[in-house]
Amino acid sequence: MTDLLRPRVLGQSPTRVDGPAKVTGTARYAGDQRVSDPAYVHLVQADVARGVLTEVDVSAAQALHGVLAVLTPDNAPRLASTDDAELAAFQSHEVAFRGQVVAAVVARTREIARHAAALVRVEIDQRPHDVHLSADRDDLYAPEKVNGGSATDTEQGDIGTGLAHSPFTLDQTYTTAWYNNNPLEPHTTTALWLDGDLALYESTQGVHTTRESTARVLGLAPERVHVIAPHVGGGFGSKGTVHVHVIIAALAAKAVPGTPVKLALTRQQMFSLVGYRTPTIQRVRLGCDADGRLAVVAVDAVGQTARIKEFAEQTAVPSRTVYAAPNRRTTHRLAALDVPVPSWMRAPGECPGMFGPEVAVDELAIACGLDPVEFRIRNEPDVDPDTGKPFSSRNLVACLREGARRFGWEHRDPAPRARAESGWLMGTGVAASTYPVNRIPGSVATVRCTAPGRYLVSIGAVDIGTGTWTSLAQIAADALGADFTDVEMRIGDTARPRASVAGGSSGITSWGSTVVAAAREFRRTFGDHPAEGAEASAAMPEDDVGEEYAMHAFGAQFAEVRVHADTGEVRVPRLLGVFAVGRVVNPRLARSQLIGGMTMGLSMALHEHSVLDERFGHVVNHDFAEYHIATNSDVPHVEAHWVEEHDPHTNPMGTKGIGEIGIVGTAAAIANAAHHATGVRVRDLPLTLDHFLE
Ligand code: MOS
Numbered sequence: 001m002t003d004l005l006r007p008r009v010l011g012q013s014p015t016r017v018d019g020p021a022k023v024t025g026t027a028r029y030a031g032d033q034r035v036s037d038p039a040y041v042h043l044v045q046a047d048v049a050r051g052v053l054t055e056v057d058v059s060a061a062q063a064l065h066g067v068l069a070v071l072t073p074d075n076a077p078r079l080a081s082t083d084d085a086e087l088a089a090f091q092s093h094e095v096a097f098r099g100q101v102v103a104a105v106v107a108r109t110r111e112i113a114r115h116a117a118a119l120v121r122v123e124i125d126q127r128p129h130d131v132h133l134s135a136d137r138d139d140l141y142a143p144e145k146v147n148g149g150s151a152t153d154t155e156q157g158d159i160g161t162g163l164a165h166s167p168f169t170l171d172q173t174y175t176t177a178w179y180n181n182n183p184l185e186p187h188t189t190t191a192l193w194l195d196g197d198l199a200l201y202e203s204t205q206g207v208h209t210t211r212e213s214t215a216r217v218l219g220l221a222p223e224r225v226h227v228i229a230p231h232v233g234g235g236f237g238s239k240g241t242v243h244v245h246v247i248i249a250a251l252a253a254k255a256v257p258g259t260p261v262k263l264a265l266t267r268q269q270m271f272s273l274v275g276y277r278t279p280t281i282q283r284v285r286l287g288c289d290a291d292g293r294l295a296v297v298a299v300d301a302v303g304q305t306a307r308i309k310e311f312a313e314q315t316a317v318p319s320r321t322v323y324a325a326p327n328r329r330t331t332h333r334l335a336a337l338d339v340p341v342p343s344w345m346r347a348p349g350e351c352p353g354m355f356g357p358e359v360a361v362d363e364l365a366i367a368c369g370l371d372p373v374e375f376r377i378r379n380e381p382d383v384d385p386d387t388g389k390p391f392s393s394r395n396l397v398a399c400l401r402e403g404a405r406r407f408g409w410e411h412r413d414p415a416p417r418a419r420a421e422s423g424w425l426m427g428t429g430v431a432a433s434t435y436p437v438n439r440i441p442g443s444v445a446t447v448r449c450t451a452p453g454r455y456l457v458s459i460g461a462v463d464i465g466t467g468t469w470t471s472l473a474q475i476a477a478d479a480l481g482a483d484f485t486d487v488e489m490r491i492g493d494t495a496r497p498r499a500s501v502a503g504g505s506s507g508i509t510s511w512g513s514t515v516v517a518a519a520r521e522f523r524r525t526f527g528d529h530p531a532e533g534a535e536a537s538a539a540m541p542e543d544d545v546g547e548e549y550a551m552h553a554f555g556a557q558f559a560e561v562r563v564h565a566d567t568g569e570v571r572v573p574r575l576l577g578v579f580a581v582g583r584v585v586n587p588r589l590a591r592s593q594l595i596g597g598m599t600m601g602l603s604m605a606l607h608e609h610s611v612l613d614e615r616f617g618h619v620v621n622h623d624f625a626e627y628h629i630a631t632n633s634d635v636p637h638v639e640a641h642w643v644e645e646h647d648p649h650t651n652p653m654g655t656k657g658i659g660e661i662g663i664v665g666t667a668a669a670i671a672n673a674a675h676h677a678t679g680v681r682v683r684d685l686p687l688t689l690d691h692f693l694e
Pocket of ligand 1: 205236237344346502504505534
């Protein structure tokens with residue numbers, strides 16, 4: 001049990017402290033930072049998926065007035081480390097995916113840089129490429145671990161026997177699409193060198209993690225890399241790790257000594273250079289008895305990775321924890337293809353991995369004549385089925401019940417295709433959500449008294465739009481016994497104490513615990529009346545609680561869907577989620593996170609789909625004209641609620657991460673509702689209208 005904070009400011013909803021700067025346009029993002037007389041970088045990308053560069057002719061580009069330098073594999077400096085092939089800019093003549101950067105122009109203006117980039121003549125000796133993902137490939141392989149460090153495969157009991165003895169069984173394959181991260185602010189770097197030190201204004205989820213990766217690739221001591229990110233216009237995981245443009249910006253600035261450079265990726269470039277969510281193929285097998293009690297839960301997941309760098313989406317991991325069943329199996333297999341490097345996208349693993357199983361559960365519930373809410377309640381485990389550990393708290397059942405009550409589930413006619421209004425078939429559906437409580441070690445915070453009763457709290461955390469500026473100040477205020485307005489935060493800069501990445505919904509758990517530790521150290525040292533200038537620091541406490549308990553957030557998502565009987569058009573007039581996420585630090589900000597996740601889940605269910613042209617190996621709809629993201633008119637009514645949950649084990653605030661769980665389960669709830677509306681079972685995302693036209 002952790003020494004819990006007494007909540008005073010926690011649970012209140014102060015408005016964002018960075019709000020005024022954002023709405024008045026004075027908040028500086030990475031590309032807005034004022035540096036004197038910057039040059040601009042534009043990238044040249046390979047237009048084939050595999051080959052060898054035979055020539056990069058820069059003469060025409062170089063001859064253009066205003067061009068300062070052109071970097072290519074022929075002239076770029078050697079990097080200290082090429083272990084991470086994604087970051088090994090210009091270190092080889094091999095082309096490993098379409099869109100790989102083969103040259104970079106540095107010029108006086110953005111326009112000249114872009115024009116000159118078009119004048120670079122690239123010759124590539126093209127080789128046959130392979131970008132075809134399929135579960136039938138004979139070269140699928142098992143990665144050593146999957147993302148997050150989980151085991152690749154697990155097995156308990158015997159699924160063959162379990163299925164043979166189950167009166168109701170299901171064996172179906174579900175697929176999720178290729179999705180690209182599209183934060184509103186494109187990935188942008190402003191880079192400058194000063195006396196051998198590198199300063200980066202970077203749109204990133206982690207300033208210290210960016211420093212560490214960049215320093216390693218460039219062969220610098222980490223202290224010589226200074227990373228600054230006061231405001232970030234969304235990340236969703238693509239800004240959680242360093243991508244190649246950061247290295248290129250550093251090299252470009254080095255190529256024009258004394259001149260800072262700015263590099264902003266175009267929207268189209270983001271479709272090949274900043275990671276994306278791998279498409280997945282999920283074979284789900286379930287078996288249950290006549291009462292709907294599961295005897296078998298098996299998920300075999302196939303995803304893709306890039307030939308040059310492995311990323312293993314942990315698609316089957318969430319199914320290890322959600323429902324009880326004596327016979328269980330999960331596997332992950334990868335196809336290594338000539339594709340861009342996949343990476344994190346909001347709830348990697350949980351988001352795609354709760355689609356197949358949660359649609360499968362709906363199918364099996366219907367098969368054995370049970371309400372899908374009741375079916376899930378019957379399969380609630382006593383302990384975590386994966387580890388055998390007790391849950392620190394688990395309130396999936398409460399979420400299902402509260403959601404059903406708020407949504408009006410009791411009035412539902414279980415028969416599909418039973419309700420129609422003016423040409424629209426109407427239906428409702430449900431799915432469960434889950435997300436682990438992640439905790440990343442290695443953060444440090446400092447508390448300083450700046451005037452009687454006033455405090456400055458420093459930690460290199462980043463606010464990627466989630467509200468970190470505000471929520472950490474709330475936590476600090478309670479830990480110091482101060483008012484919210486008496487705490488000022490200093491974050492988003494490697495000049496502050498080291499902080500872990502804003503990833504895996506771990507921010508508040510990791511940084512909040514660290515801030516509490518520093519505040520407690522401060523109060524222990526200086527008592528209730530500290531002198532001005534008094535200062536104390538502390539690192540995130542080591543915590544063995546995680547060893548004793550399985551810690552996860554849960555939720556239940558309810559969707560109302562209408563499908564047009566003639567055109568097959570799918571709309572989602574209503575989404576309602578109820579979540580169990582521990583204590584909520586700031587209800588206003590939390591609600592924003594949850595409805596944001598649910599909206600992104602709706603977008604994934606209906607619209608988003610990166611369409612690969614296998615002939616050329618690229619995503620053809622690589623812009624906002626054709627990669628459709630849900631807009632206001634697609635999302636008429638989204639409600640997020642939470643149940644009271646007291647968890648004394650997660651951290652001193654009693655919180656669980658909320659940045660990602662909102663997207664988990666949404667697509668399954670919508671697919672289940674679409675089935676209820678139409679009687680058509682769609683197992684492949686997105687739910688485009690062609691699925692509903694016979
Ligand atoms: Mo988030 S996808 O864990 O950065």
